[in-house]
Amino acid sequence: MKIFKFKSYFAIATITILSTTVSCERGFSDEIAVAKYPLTPEVFTDFPVGLTDAFFVSFDPAEGANVNGFGIDERDAYRGNTSIRIEVPVPNDPDGNYIGGIFLDRGNGRDLTAYDALTFWAKGSTTAEVGLLGFGTNFQGDIYAANLSDVTLSTAWKQYTIPFPDASKLVQEKGMFAFAAGTQSTNGLGYSIWIDEIRFEKLGNIAQPRPYIFDGQDDTITSFNSVEMNASDLGVTFNLGNGSDLNVNAGGGYFNFETSDPAVAKVSDNGTITILSKGTAKITASQNGIDAKGSLTINSLGDFELAPTPTQAASDVISIFSDAYENVNIKFYNGYWQPWQTTTSADFTVQGNEVLNYENFNFVGHQFDDPTLDTTSMTHLHLDVYVPGEFPAGAKLKITIKDFGPDGIDTASDDITQEYTIDTADLAANAWSSVDIPLTLSPRTKVGQFIFTNDGSNLTNFYLDNVYFYKQ
Amino acid sequence: MNFRNQLKSNIPQWLSFSGIAIACVTLIMSCNPDETQLVAQFQTISMHDEFNDDGAPNSEIWGYDIGTGENGWGNNELQYYTDRAVNAVVENGMLKITAVKEAYEGSAYTSARLLTKGKFEQKYGRFEARIKLPWGKGMWPAFWMLGSDYDTVGWPQCGEIDIMENRGSEPTVIDGSLHGPGYFAGNSLTKDFDLINDRFDTGFHVFGIEWGQDYVNYYVDGVLYNQITRQDVEEVKGEWVFDQPFFIIINLAVGGNYDGPPNNATVFPQEMLVDYVRVFAAE
Numbered sequence: 001m002k003i004f005k006f007k008s009y010f011a012i013a014t015i016t017i018l019s020t021t022v023s024c025e026r027g028f029s030d031e032i033a034v035a036k037y038p039l040t041p042e043v044f045t046d047f048p049v050g051l052t053d054a055f056f057v058s059f060d061p062a063e064g065a066n067v068n069g070f071g072i073d074e075r076d077a078y079r080g081n082t083s084i085r086i087e088v089p090v091p092n093d094p095d096g097n098y099i100g101g102i103f104l105d106r107g108n109g110r111d112l113t114a115y116d117a118l119t120f121w122a123k124g125s126t127t128a129e130v131g132l133l134g135f136g137t138n139f140q141g142d143i144y145a146a147n148l149s150d151v152t153l154s155t156a157w158k159q160y161t162i163p164f165p166d167a168s169k170l171v172q173e174k175g176m177f178a179f180a181a182g183t184q185s186t187n188g189l190g191y192s193i194w195i196d197e198i199r200f201e202k203l204g205n206i207a208q209p210r211p212y213i214f215d216g217q218d219d220t221i222t223s224f225n226s227v228e229m230n231a232s233d234l235g236v237t238f239n240l241g242n243g244s245d246l247n248v249n250a251g252g253g254y255f256n257f258e259t260s261d262p263a264v265a266k267v268s269d270n271g272t273i274t275i276l277s278k279g280t281a282k283i284t285a286s287q288n289g290i291d292a293k294g295s296l297t298i299n300s301l302g303d304f305e306l307a308p309t310p311t312q313a314a315s316d317v318i319s320i321f322s323d324a325y326e327n328v329n330i331k332f333y334n335g336y337w338q339p340w341q342t343t344t345s346a347d348f349t350v351q352g353n354e355v356l357n358y359e360n361f362n363f364v365g366h367q368f369d370d371p372t373l374d375t376t377s378m379t380h381l382h383l384d385v386y387v388p389g390e391f392p393a394g395a396k397l398k399i400t401i402k403d404f405g406p407d408g409i410d411t412a413s414d415d416i417t418q419e420y421t422i423d424t425a426d427l428a429a430n431a432w433s434s435v436d437i438p439l440t441l442s443p444r445t446k447v448g449q450f451i452f453t454n455d456g457s458n459l460t461n462f463y464l465d466n467v468y469f470y471k472q
Numbered sequence: 473m474n475f476r477n478q479l480k481s482n483i484p485q486w487l488s489f490s491g492i493a494i495a496c497v498t499l500i501m502s503c504n505p506d507e508t509q510l511v512a513q514f515q516t517i518s519m520h521d522e523f524n525d526d527g528a529p530n531s532e533i534w535g536y537d538i539g540t541g542e543n544g545w546g547n548n549e550l551q552y553y554t555d556r557a558v559n560a561v562v563e564n565g566m567l568k569i570t571a572v573k574e575a576y577e578g579s580a581y582t583s584a585r586l587l588t589k590g591k592f593e594q595k596y597g598r599f600e601a602r603i604k605l606p607w608g609k610g611m612w613p614a615f616w617m618l619g620s621d622y623d624t625v626g627w628p629q630c631g632e633i634d635i636m637e638n639r640g641s642e643p644t645v646i647d648g649s650l651h652g653p654g655y656f657a658g659n660s661l662t663k664d665f666d667l668i669n670d671r672f673d674t675g676f677h678v679f680g681i682e683w684g685q686d687y688v689n690y691y692v693d694g695v696l697y698n699q700i701t702r703q704d705v706e707e708v709k710g711e712w713v714f715d716q717p718f719f720i721i722i723n724l725a726v727g728g729n730y731d732g733p734p735n736n737a738t739v740f741p742q743e744m745l746v747d748y749v750r751v752f753a754a755e
Contacts, residue, residue, distance in 0.1 A: 204669035239607060
């Protein structure tokens with residue numbers, strides 16, 4: 001879930017199916033029309049069962065999903081004659097650097113309450129980790145999504161099981177299957193995935209559910225009125241029939257959320273938390289009467305003071321991150337640089353204003369090199385920085401502005417940088433500090449990156465807003 | 473259950489090599505499938521405990537083994553057995569044996585082992601219990617019996633009938649076994665039973681044997697899954713030592729040679745719930 005963003009927009013990829021199988025499929029659908037919602041267990045055998053031709057719906061191509069690599073293999077199957085074949089694209093594929101999508105029931109959905117797991121057989125052309133495999137993602141809220149992260153496929157057919165977090169919730173599900181795969185585990189080499197015999201089953205040997213929220217951690221955050229966030233890292237640990245434990249990621253709809261103080265923070269049925277007033281509230285959850293491990297304690301400081309509204313004319317600004325201007329094309333506000341970066345993002349929106357929030361901070365980068373920026377006419381870089389909670393003594397924030405040099409790409413050989421350190425005295429607890437850094441970098445015709453570090457201080461959490469170059 | 477504590481260390485190492493035991497069982501299966509055998513022919517009850525009275529288990533039927541025995545009851549088990557209510561109590565119509573992770577008398581876990589030795593012993597008949605098992609790596613629940621001459625002749629000469637034992641890491645599988653002189657520990661006469669589309673830690677199941685002069689029949693929920701005969705025993709050059717009264721043992725071990733120690737994923741405490749124990753006389 002952490003690699004791929006699923007947006008409600010989606011493209012439709014249709015695959016051609018032999019006419020004989022289409023007629024067979026329609027016959028089956030008529031047979032089971034007596035049920036309130038179909039109980040059909042099969043999703044794909046030698047053909048999609050109980051689904052239309054356009055059953056595959058890709059994740060959003062604008063987010064990098066490649067719609068080209070999905071099809072049917074008529075020569076290789078675990079059982080029968082055909083299987084689903086997925087070509088995982090390489091990172092620089094112009095049509096998208098990962099492939100993923102769902103099998104959508106375009107009818108009324110199915111009643112899955114009699115089953116307890118989705119099972120399927122799969123293999124890869126090479127040993128690879130598939131980012132996501134599951135069901136319940138339906139582009140209608142995904143509240144009953146259930147899937148596994150980073151599933152290792154081998155080159156031989158193997159059966160996989162996705163336990164239902166709670167079958168009683170699945171009275172009318174339309175998301176019959178979901179997958180997403182990139183080349184993170186294969187060093188950028190493309191590969192093929194085969195999937196066959198996808199069906200819902202009553203295995204009867206999946207037991208001992210142990211639900212968790214926030215990855216089972218008891219987290220504490222400082223926040224403000226009107227901030228909205230979602231309960232995250234939800235799942236259930238099951239013990240399978242072979243005695244092994246398995247973690248299934250589960251959508252918010254499977255949980256009953258509670259707040260210790262509804263006046264401070266409310267939480268919706270699906271886990272959306274909204275902060276209402278100053279104070280402390282603890283968010284917990286349960287599932288089928290079992291308390292979920294993990295919680296979120298929210299220390300609300302009350303009304304959030306927005307960063308000062310910028311006053312420069314838009315024509316004098318090149319904006320990286322601000323609601324006041326149109327931002328240039330951004331690759332990322334957090335590059336998750338491995339292996340040393342600990343910084344995580346907890347960005348939030350408050351009073352309609354987006355704010356970057358870095359937690360567990362040691363260093364983090366912004367990249368905006370598509371294209372790089374000619375900032376020759378700009379004189380300053382502006383930032384607004386906010387340090388929430390108790391001020392860490394000696395906190396400092398260093399920013400490095402990097403020009404990618406004549407080649408315009410991020411190579412150490414010809415890159416040049418300007419460093420600027422915001423001193424302890426220029427930062428404040430629970431307040432915005434505005435910083436204007438005179439640009440000395442020369443030339444600065446191909447600026448593509450910022451690197452923020454705490455310069456060895458104990459600054460571990462801060463907010464950032466209104467990051468832009470301007471001309472004085 | 474391998475009751476080895478009186479045996480010291482004179483068991484030859486090769487005897488516990490599982491390959492030998494497996495080969496042996498295969499041979500027995502192939503020459504002795506009696507499909508016409510009926511389960512539960514013996515209907516006259518001779519002893520039963522329905523565990524309906526809350527509190528300590530009925531002391532007229534049940535005693536306790538306390539402590540760690542010798543070398544973890546002969547099996548490198550990790551628990552200290554107590555008679556405290558935290559480890560064994562009757563409540564809600566069940567005998568509840570609880571394995572607790574706690575430092576106690578030098579052990580890292582506590583649990584309980586109840587036995588009818590000197591209180592109820594019977595030769596032949598039908599012995600069954602309805603039990604819901606614990607789960608997780610390192611759990612070793614068992615419902616089993618030893619010969620009443622155990623104190624005088626020792627193990628394995630006294631004989632051991634394992635009606636049910638389970639590895640916590642295999643929630644769908646139980647074993648039923650016979651141990652005696654020449655066939656014990658890893659070389660016992662044993663067979664497993666794999667529950668299909670269900671598991672032993674999510675509901676109650678009946679584990680039983682029907683034992684006569686020349687055979688022991690093993691069943692789960694009325695499904696007869698094995699018969700071991702006097703002839704089977706004698707074919708492995710063993711002595712049939714099952715013509716004397718036996719006493720019943722119910723226990724929940726932690727760790728030991730059977731399933732190995734618990735791991736980080738093992739959840740504590742774990743409960744073994746016994747709905748009833750019923751014994752019927754041979755007719």
